[in-house]
Amino acid sequence: MTTMKDIAKKANVALATVSAVINQSAYVSPELTKRVMQVIEELNYKPNAVARSLKKKSTNTIGVIVTDISNPYYPTMIKGMDDVAIHNNFNVILCNTSNDDKRFLTYLNLMVEKQVDGLLLANISKTEDLKEVEKTGLKYVLVNRKPSSYGKNFVGINNLLTSELAVNHLAEQGYKRIAYFGGDSEISTARERKAGFFNGMNENRLEVDPELIFDGDYSLESGYANVINMLNQVKELPEAICASSDVIGFGIVKGLRDSGLRVPEDIVVMGNDNNPFSENFIVPLSTVDHPTYDMGRLSMDYLLQMVNEKDEVANKQIILTPSLVVRESCGFTRKKLEK
């Protein structure tokens, strides 16, 4: 392995000179600079970042923790993170917890041992998990999810608004009896979206029938199962269903169709999050778009700022704005045509 020492010897300069050339940390005469650069080139020398990290006490790497990378919500987010990381000469260590608490702790530990400069966490909903993060003493930013009444270092989306947008759109079209199919209430985004649904109904002076509120999780199966539940339990079916995620929406549409109900002709459905696939779903899903790439990009921006500034960066929360996406499942096009 070629080291700085080899370069110094071959270029006939002192070690410190080589370091100065590489880091441009001090003036070195043009001639010497050139000589050193040439030898570096010649020996194909690459500085050893491990040694440098040990000395500088910073690794230029960020740990990113998500629950499930195969959930299409995350890849674009991670892309955003990696894009700004590489642009700042940082690397991303990826940690996929698979929703396993023990594995989460293992990763946290590893991140500490590997001396990452910061953590981007997209999996924190419980105060208990946050405590574990705090224990590490590492700088961090929470992304997308957060424990209730958490007030700092956060980049996410206005989840309240996502549901309100959906309800507003439905209300505008004259739908009154609207059902809500929620996600896992352990997860902050699910709680907020549900609250947003109630807000939206209120704003539009629409009555919420408790019979039409279902809890579940962010899965296709959950949407499907709750449709069956609804069909079995509810006397008067809703005109519309708000899903708390597109994947739940997929399950709803499938469940409805398998039960002989048409979407949007018989029941209308709205998703939430604009899954990249929704556009091409059996019936193109109307939904609310989440700027996940920006979430990734901005959270990494924020974290790197915290890492670079010596003095504390003021705590802040960056809340992005969702936007309505109208396709076919909400019956908008049909209504239009009827007019």
Add this chain to the structure above:
Amino acid sequence: MTTMKDIAKKANVALATVSAVINQSAYVSPELTKRVMQVIEELNYKPNAVARSLKKKSTNTIGVIVTDISNPYYPTMIKGMDDVAIHNNFNVILCNTSNDDKRFLTYLNLMVEKQVDGLLLANISKTEDLKEVEKTGLKYVLVNRKPSSYGKNFVGINNLLTSELAVNHLAEQGYKRIAYFGGDSEISTARERKAGFFNGMNENRLEVDPELIFDGDYSLESGYANVINMLNQVKELPEAICASSDVIGFGIVKGLRDSGLRVPEDIVVMGNDNNPFSENFIVPLSTVDHPTYDMGRLSMDYLLQMVNEKDEVANKQIILTPSLVVRESCGFTRKKLEK
């Protein structure tokens, strides 16, 4: 920051004893072990992996390079990699080239400087790129793609067979006039799948009409555009279309429908790769499944083996087997019902 020295002092033992306890690299009396462990616990000490790496000349991290993490082919693959990595106490540094050659080189350089123990590369199709990898001197395994006539360290799928399975299935149902919509011929998988199509046609004694062979890239737009091309140029339309990827298949189906043709009633289409969405596509796509999770898992297994064994692990190629997935777009269910 707490260091081993602090532990040694507080536990009133020698530095080497602490090291021995942590690494279980030498016998330490039970009492001392306990005393040391207690102090470690007390001070919440975590070993500094950077210092250890510098000394041991190994970092327990693997660099993973893919072209585009938001392409659904990769997340499950990466999940497989990460699952076996963490199980072996390794971490994954994720590099997303976004198909940018310059960025690829930047990442390669960074991986060398960060002293990763090995590379998992899912983006290498050109000999030229492979050369850059070889230059680093790092151990590596290619995944999914490889340059032509490359004969070592590879984990992928039998792409020839993917197309053959598709053609066989079509032939069995009596389709004779079959079109092929290929991907970017710069990419090995696209070349192999195309070759597999010709093989399959041959085996089934079916004639290939050169007019029905289209090149493109692995995108929805490519499939869509080529359908329009076909409709404009070809006098006698095909009975069936083989796509070289599901996403191309999506574009084909959309193009056909937008042109007033029904799938599978008028033209039948087969995808290739079993995109997680295909099951829920406008018309559920018949396709060929690729074991991407296993590809990730086995490639990491292989690489770690290479990293751990001091003596060379014999070069080998692990070629996984695809399997047919019959849904609606290939008209199988319809044919069945007619009988």
Add this chain to the structure above:
DNA sequence: GTGAAAGCGCTAACAC
């Protein structure tokens, strides 16, 4: 402007 030397936190060889 350039060179010598200390030390980041750890491992491992060696002496006790």
Add this chain to the structure above:
DNA sequence: GTGTTAGCGCTTTCAC
């Protein structure tokens, strides 16, 4: 079995 010490490759004072 336990303790001392050199050194991994680098950065950074501090003399010259």
